[in-house]
Amino acid sequence: KCVYAKSVPWVRIPVSPQKTVVISIYTAKYDGFLIYCTVVNGLDKSLLCSIRPKKHDQMKKLLTIFCILILTACAGLIQSQTIPAAGNNPRVEIFYFHPTERCPIDQSIEENARRLMQSDFGKNIREGSVRFRVLNTDDKANAKIVSKFEINAQALYIVKAEKGKEIKTDLTEFAFSYGLSNPAKFKSRLKDEILNALK
Numbered sequence: 307k308c309v310y311a312k313s314v315p316w317v318r319i320p321v322s323p324q325k326t327v328v329i330s331i332y333t334a335k336y337d338g339f340l341i342y343c344t345v346v347n348g349l350d351k352s353l354l355c356s357i358r359p360k361k362h363d364q365m366k367k368l369l370t371i372f373c374i375l376i377l378t379a380c381a382g383l384i385q386s387q388t389i390p391a392a393g394n395n396p397r398v399e400i401f402y403f404h405p406t407e408r409c410p411i412d413q414s415i416e417e418n419a420r421r422l423m424q425s426d427f428g429k430n431i432r433e434g435s436v437r438f439r440v441l442n443t444d445d446k447a448n449a450k451i452v453s454k455f456e457i458n459a460q461a462l463y464i465v466k467a468e469k470g471k472e473i474k475t476d477l478t479e480f481a482f483s484y485g486l487s488n489p490a491k492f493k494s495r496l497k498d499e500i501l502n503a504l505k
Contacts, residue, residue, distance in 0.1 A: 396434055396437040397435045397436070397466065397467055397503070397504060398435065398436050398437075398465070398466050398503045398504055399436075399437045399438075399464070400419065400436070400437070400438045400462075400463070400464055401441065401451075401455070401461070401462070401463045401465065402416050402439070402440045402460075402462050403441050403443050403452065403455070403457050403459075403460055403461040404440070404441075404442060404443065404460050405442065405443050405444050405459045405460070406442060411485055414489070415460070415481045416440055419481075419493075420438070421493070422493045422496055422497060423438045426497055430504070435504065436500065436504070443459065443460075461476070462476075462477045462480075462481040462496075463477065463478075464500060475503070477496065477499065480495060481496075
C-alpha cells in the first residue's frame with residue numbers, strides 16, 4: 307500500500323521580476339521506504355529518491371544532495387523561462403517625428419510604418435529588440451529627444467545601438483517620396499533597413 311502525503315517545505319526561487327520558479331517536494335510511503343518526488347511549477351520532474359526512515363542522519367544527507375540535484379535539474383527550466391527585460395535597451399529604434407499640424411503624406415507615413423511594425427516585427431517588439439516611437443515635435447516633453455536629430459517638422463529615422471554608439475539612418479526624404487504614393491515600396495525599403503540594422 308502506498309500512502310501519499312502532503313507537500314513538505316517548498317522553495318520559491320525568484321528568477322526575474324515577472325517569474326518565480328516554485329519547487330515542491332512530495333512524499334509517499336511504500337513498503338517501509340519514503341519516496342520523494344519533486345514538482346517544479348506544477349510539472350513532475352520525475353526525480354525520485356528512496357530513503358529508509360530509520361536512518362535519520364543518512365536521510366538528512368541524502369535529502370541535502372537530493373535538493374541540490376533538484377536545483378541543478380531545474381536550471382535549464384529557469385533559463386528557458388527567463389526572458390531578457392524588454393524595452394529598456396532595444397537594438398533598433400524607429401523614430402517618426404511629426405508636428406501637431408499634419409498633412410496626408412505625414413499621416414500616411416505613420417500609418418504604413420505602424421502596419422509594418424505590427425505585421426513583420428511584432429515578435430521583435432515584444433522581445434524588446436525593436437521599438438517604434440512616434441513623437442510630436444511641438445510637445446516640449448520630447449524636446450530632449452528631438453534635439454538629437456536634424457529635424458525641421460517631420461522625420462523618419464532608424465537608430466541602431468552598436469558597441470555603445472548610435473548609428474542613425476535618415477529615411478525622411480524616401481518616406482515623403484513614397485509613404486503615400488507607393489506604400490508597398492515604402493514598407494519594403496523600411497523593412498529591409500530594419501532587418502539590416504538587426505544583423
